[in-house]
Amino acid sequence: MTFERTLDVSHLPDAAIDSRGVLWWGQIGMMLIETVVFALIVAAYFYIRIGFSVWPPPDIAPPNLFWPTVNLILVLASCIPMYLSSRAMERRRFVAAAVWMALNVLMALVFLWIRRTEFLLFNFKWVSDVYGSLVWTLLGLHTMHTIGDTLESIVFVAITASGRVGAKQQLGAKMDAIYWYWITATYALLYLLIYIYPAALRGTL
């Protein structure tokens, strides 16, 4: 090669901590996949529903709205420390970032504990009938995602506290936060589908 024309990139930054970074695109892709996974089960829910004249099936008790609503408020509120954490991370204030994310983890653990109550409040199991199968699968899958992201957040608290924070970790923590918003939004939609919709159909809203 003669190198008559070259393009010097040595002055470019050696990382990006926003939507220009590859990790950002990767995480968005993963969230897209998981959205499709949920969307198709929701589609199956409505496909099955067509075959029923009474929905939910008569044996299903009207949903108890108290704990799910508490949980919805809790998960929405938990987005605030998550947001503050990822903002602190951007400004390289690692102590604040770790503290805010730890607060989010605490709220997530309470959320998961109330999730247990949500399951216990159902008067049906996944083996009861197809309605039970759909609801347990949807909420179970969401629980799995929540546990996964909570573990991820715990790891990020540890990384941040250890001070080993480079640009990759900064962006990683931000994506962890975005994933948590996704989990929150998914729960809000599931809340409508699993609790509000049947309650409205039953007239117990």
Added chain:
Amino acid sequence: MSAASSPAITARDIDLEAAHRDLAESWRAPGGFFGWFRQVNHQTIGLRYIVTAFIFLIAGGIEALLMRLQLAFPNLHLINPNAYNELFTTHGSTMMFLFAVPVMEGMGVYLVPLMVGTRNVAFPRLNAYGYYMYLFGALFLYVGVFSNIAPDAGWFAYTPLSGPQFSPGKRMDFWAQMITFTELSALVVAIEIIVTVIKMRAPGMSLDRVPIFVWSVFVQSFMVIFAMPAIMDASGMLMFDRTMGTHFFNPAEGGDPLLWQHIFWFFGHPEVYIIFIPATGMLAEILTTFSRRPMFGYVALVLSIVSVGFIGFGLWVHHMFATGLPQLGESFFTAASMLIAIPNGVQIFCWIATLWGGRPKLTVPLWYVIGFFAIFVAGGLTGVMIASVPFDTQVHDTFFIVAHFHYVLIGGAVFPLLGAIYYWYPKMTGSMLNDKLGMVTFWILFVGFNLTFFPMHALGLNGMPRRVYTYPANSGWGPMNLLASVGAVIIAIGGVLFLVNVFRSRKRGAPAGMNPWEAGTLEWLADSPPQTYNFLHIPIVSGREPLWEQKRDEIPVVVGLRNDRREVLVTRTLDAAPDHRYVLPGPTIWPFLFAVATMIAFVGTVFNMWWFVLGGILGITPIVAWFWPHRDKNFVPPMEKSA
């Protein structure tokens, strides 16, 4: 931020020897037995996909031969009905999930970074993890096959036949979990490819200069993202029905067996295009190179690939015409099925025009493309026929359908793939395949293929159902079946010759050099086989066929990337202007160990759902280690740097 053109750096300032040495050191692939589990280079992973997929092609081929042996004459009893069920199920599942999709992924993983001019895929460790998922899933299915736990309800596993009531035992659980493994792998590759294409193209490779093969795997990857979750949902629900007593497909408790068909084909039809679209990309590259001219109608071609990607999702119900659908639904899906012939037609005309306007050089790869035209067009014509509901109802579940989809899949995907192997083998290995043997192999495969599958049209029209292990003599189906079986043997001979060529040429083939075909795309700028870091300098692209537009040593290059770590250039999505530098991770064992934990979860779930929890717990250590930041020369915290 944009990079300034710097005339200051000239050849005198660049110590090429040192650059080579540093790059080779930082991109070195680990050696030894344990090194095998730590590889993260895209070439290694890509080749693993391709080789593994071809091994399973042989397995699926042997299963097909056994079936043809059994059907060669009426009233044969070489293979009992149960074994025959297992054979066609394993054959279909192997060819679709363990060969066709992974081999296309492997070609994408190997070629995309080279063709867009970068050093690796965007997430090298995830890439390694995806391969292990595929490997474990494939081995899992075959452990079942050899332990008399082979699935036997057909590759699309219709409920209620595949459900707990009619398929007791573990056969269909093995099938369902194999699906989970391989789909996870496909999704991982899709993310890799999409992000690599969006963010890591060489400077100057704006979207209208992206090679058509790269476009095709890019579109394929999006299809994977929207289609594969469906089959993961479906196989998950089937598993739950079978092992945990849910009722998704159980009509007694309000479930619906047809739900399976909807979800399965929402994946299953796009799947055909997931296999076919990369193949069209391959043949576009071959056609361009050997027609010695740029692709005719590049924009129309790319748009038609994209629109096939969209319309491919509106066709799934045409697999279900025989299930008694509302008439409006039938009409809609008939129209959609015919509609997809339009973009496919546009592609065919673009290719013909390219050949027409060029100076075609009839090499072996180009012969495979010509073979594709003949076979795929025939398959497309029967496709338009069965898009019509009355005709489809007539031939549903007959050998006519078998003939149709083998024409489409073998003609549409395997022929371009074999052509692509002939085309890129010199790049992958550094030696040429034998031309004469290649030509003989092509004709043997072409004749054998038509001899095997053309008679099946007639058999189907004469009423021979598929998935029967034998047939009576007075049916009159004997001669055509014998012909098909003879054809299958000829295909097998062609396959053996192909393998002989591939193995012999590695050592004895003529040296390929960098660009044996005088092609125009970037992979031909690299050594054959490419160095672990692909390019000494990232090239700057000024057209669709960079190597045709500028002489090799006049191509402008990127300087200023660090060679002492795995640094790559990230560029902007639309115009591929340089944006920032980025350090990719090096060899690591954690993706393998995480894959083992995932395997424990998936395999254990076949027997008890608690294994999933165990696998999850075992997975925590590797995944944390995977993401834990390392303090090595690849990790320079900005704090220290500014200090």
